[in-house]
Amino acid sequence: xxxxxxxxxxxxxFWLFVIFAVLYFLMSKIALPKVGEVLERRxxxxxxxxxxxxxxxxETDAAIAKYEAALAEARDAAQADIREAxxxxxxxxxxxxxxxxxxLSKKTSDAEKAIADAKTDALSGVAExxxxxxxxxxxxxIGVKVQAKTADKAVSAIVGE
Amino acid sequence: MAxxxxxxxxxxxxxxSLGGIDISFTNSALWMVIAAVLVTCxxxxxxxxxxxxxxxxxxxxxxxxxxxANMLKDNVGSAGRKYFPFIFTLFMFVMFGNLLGMIPxxxxxxxxxxxxxxxxxxxxxxxxxxxxxxHGTHYLRMFFPEGAPIATAIILVPIEIISYFSxxxxxxxxxxxxxxxxxxxxxxxxxxxxxxxxxxxxxxxxLTGITVLEFGIAxxxxxxxxxxxxxxxxxxxxxx
Numbered sequence: 168x169x170x171x172x173x174x175x176x177x178x179x180x181f182w183l184f185v186i187f188a189v190l191y192f193l194m195s196k197i198a199l200p201k202v203g204e205v206l207e208r209r210x211x212x213x214x215x216x217x218x219x220x221x222x223x224x225x226e227t228d229a230a231i232a233k234y235e236a237a238l239a240e241a242r243d244a245a246q247a248d249i250r251e252a253x254x255x256x257x258x259x260x261x262x263x264x265x266x267x268x269x270x271l272s273k274k275t276s277d278a279e280k281a282i283a284d285a286k287t288d289a290l291s292g293v294a295e296x297x298x299x300x301x302x303x304x305x306x307x308x309i310g311v312k313v314q315a316k317t318a319d320k321a322v323s324a325i326v327g328e
Numbered sequence: 329m330a331x332x333x334x335x336x337x338x339x340x341x342x343x344x345s346l347g348g349i350d351i352s353f354t355n356s357a358l359w360m361v362i363a364a365v366l367v368t369c370x371x372x373x374x375x376x377x378x379x380x381x382x383x384x385x386x387x388x389x390x391x392x393x394x395x396x397a398n399m400l401k402d403n404v405g406s407a408g409r410k411y412f413p414f415i416f417t418l419f420m421f422v423m424f425g426n427l428l429g430m431i432p433x434x435x436x437x438x439x440x441x442x443x444x445x446x447x448x449x450x451x452x453x454x455x456x457x458x459x460x461x462x463h464g465t466h467y468l469r470m471f472f473p474e475g476a477p478i479a480t481a482i483i484l485v486p487i488e489i490i491s492y493f494s495x496x497x498x499x500x501x502x503x504x505x506x507x508x509x510x511x512x513x514x515x516x517x518x519x520x521x522x523x524x525x526x527x528x529x530x531x532x533x534x535l536t537g538i539t540v541l542e543f544g545i546a547x548x549x550x551x552x553x554x555x556x557x558x559x560x561x562x563x564x565x566x567x568x
Contacts, residue, residue, distance in 0.1 A: 168333055169440075170508065175338040175356075176442040177349050182357035183443050190364040190421055195413030198371035202393045205378040205386075212380060 298322040332515040336439055336508065356437045363424035363437075371420075392420065396554070403558035407565045415554060415561075418447070423550035426507060430543060438549075439507035444500035451557050452496040459564035469567060499556055506549045510542045 169175070298318035305313050340352035371392075374385035382390055396416045400408045408415075422438055429436025437443050459467040471488040472481055517538065520531040 169336040169338060170504065171441070172338070174350065175354070178340070178344075178352045178354055179338065179356050179437070179440060179442045180446045181346075181349075181351040182353065182360055183437075183446055186357065186360040186364050187417065187421060187447075190367060191414060191417045193364075193368050194371065194417045194420070198368065198375070199393065199413055199416060201375045201378065202371070202390060205375060205382075206390065206393070208378075209380055 294319070294322050332512045332519070335435070335511060335515060338440075355435045356440065356443070359425070359428055359435045359437050360421075363421060363428055366428075367420045367424050392416075399551075399555060400558055403555065404562045404565060408558070408561055411561060415557060418451075418557060419550055419554040422447075422503070422553050423547060426546035426550055427543070429507065429511065430539070430546060436507050436511060438503055439511060441500060441504045444503045445496065447553075448496035448499040451499065451560065455557075455560045455564045458561070462565060463567065467564075467567070470563065495556075495560060499553060503549050503553055506545055510538075510545055514538060514542065 298315065298321070301322060302313045302315065302318045305311055305318075339355045341355060341358060342353040344351045344353060370385075371389050374383075374389040377383075377386065379386060393416070396419050397412060399419075400412055400415050404411070425436065425438040428434055429439065459470070463469075470492065471485050473484065473488075476484055514535065517531050517535050521528040521535065524531070
């Protein structure tokens, strides 16, 4: 087996050490620092970007909070305005209603008074007419002339009952 | 037809010697150079732009980096950070060595015990030195676990010493055996394909399956080699 040919060992081992040493030098001084640097830079970039994103998010959150506060304030103000307007409208309405009610009740009481006057007139007319009719009826039926005063008394006695 | 072991032969491409020791540039060294060049190109050209959002190649290079970095972090913790370049080089070198061996007519330098054992020995010595540097003579406690009754020392200490010193052997032989056996199997079964005529489709189908398996083993054994190194490093830094 060629592996056990001791005569070849020195040459193999010599070149192994030479080539391995050169490769070790190239890796440790040139290749690996470069890879490490690239990986480190990538890590740093990622962290920086994450930091930036976090800062932007904080800013956004602050802006949202501010916006929401402004919105709430505006809503409160609007509600206050609405309340005031509706209160004013309600008060005006109440005043108008009151005036109308007053006007209507005055009209009603006027009308009631007119009706009462008319009724009184009508009733007094009725009593007069009744005593007249009663007097004429009495004269025609029994030929007795009744005094107007007596007839009025009799009629008012019946009506008053 | 070439025998199944011929693929492992070391062929000098340029005869060299240093102080009487043979240091010829061989096919093994050539494939080590190819692996090193490919690893370097992969890790540098793909990262040339160093884009924030990686493309395909850059993504692949970053995946390898993070894979090894996580392996080290999970097994050793943050104290292993300074050994990352070594662990990364080790993983990439072994994995590319294993995978390049899957190219027909190429050479698998990780199928050679000399290479694997040299790597394992460097790791073993390095880890032992780190252990003694961090813990001083207290590192010898590795051979006798804290809290064990003193009477058991006579059994435990030899067992721990043997298990400690068998580390480089198990590390080297595991990789060597996996690579060698896989390649021999491919070669032998491949030999049947042409020999038995139309029935050759059967070994060919088997060969296809085994090839897929071998790719998996190539990556897996590189991973095992590296993770065991991480575990040894953990022991040296944190003791048990």
